[in-house]
Amino acid sequence: MFYFFFIPVKLSLRLLCSFLYPQLHAPPTLPQFAFCEGAYFSFEHGPCVLVSRKLPPPQRVYTMAHELKHHLADRNEMIAFCHEANVPAQIEIGAEVFAAELIYPEDEFAKYFTEKNIKSGACTAEDIVHLKHSTDTTLSYTSLAKRAERMGFALKGSLPKVGWIKLEENLYGEPAYKRINRYRQFLALQHRVD
Numbered sequence: 555m556f557y558f559f560f561i562p563v564k565l566s567l568r569l570l571c572s573f574l575y576p577q578l579h580a581p582p583t584l585p586q587f588a589f590c591e592g593a594y595f596s597f598e599h600g601p602c603v604l605v606s607r608k609l610p611p612p613q614r615v616y617t618m619a620h621e622l623k624h625h626l627a628d629r630n631e632m633i634a635f636c637h638e639a640n641v642p643a644q645i646e647i648g649a650e651v652f653a654a655e656l657i658y659p660e661d662e663f664a665k666y667f668t669e670k671n672i673k674s675g676a677c678t679a680e681d682i683v684h685l686k687h688s689t690d691t692t693l694s695y696t697s698l699a700k701r702a703e704r705m706g707f708a709l710k711g712s713l714p715k716v717g718w719i720k721l722e723e724n725l726y727g728e729p730a731y732k733r734i735n736r737y738r739q740f741l742a743l744q745h746r747v748d
């Protein structure tokens with residue numbers, strides 16, 4: 555589930571991401587890390603990062619950005635285990651904010667609302683889906699919704715906590731990969747019947 559390796563201290567984000575992206579022949583999962591999305595260790599001989607290979611690609615990118623914050627700002631902490639239960643911790647909140655800003659800066663986010671002439675407090679769930687679709691940001695719907703409420707574009711508590719993918723499919727149709735998967739399953743079934 556995880557891959558485990560050491561990285562030199564001075565690496566660009568691009569290099570960091572290319573190294574961190576899960577490799578095909580990564581070592582087997584360490585059961586004691588199964589609950590983590592990622593982790594950061596600051597060892598004497600260099601930093602070490604874990605990223606769960608169970609995460610879908612957008613969340614892997616997010617976790618990599620999250621671990622980069624630990625690398626840049628929290629090296630004195632030695633160890634950071636990153637999972638949902640840890641998020642209330644100050645160090646984890648900082649990493650979440652850093653990752654969101656790195657992936658989709660707030661300035662760009664605010665610019666979108668200005669360009670679309672969406673006034674303060676008027677942002678709807680549909681607006682968030684249109685934003686994600688037109689900008690191609692990998693930031694999750696949950697993060698985008700939280701940010702819209704925090705920055706005042708949407709009223710507090712007005713945006714849904716779940717159901718984003720269904721709403722996206724209502725507005726933009728079923729994604730191609732789902733249709734292809736269904737067609738493959740149909741072909742496999744036909745093959746078995748023949």
Ligand SMILES: [Zn+2]
Nearest residue numbers: 634636646649
């Ligand atoms: Zn963390």
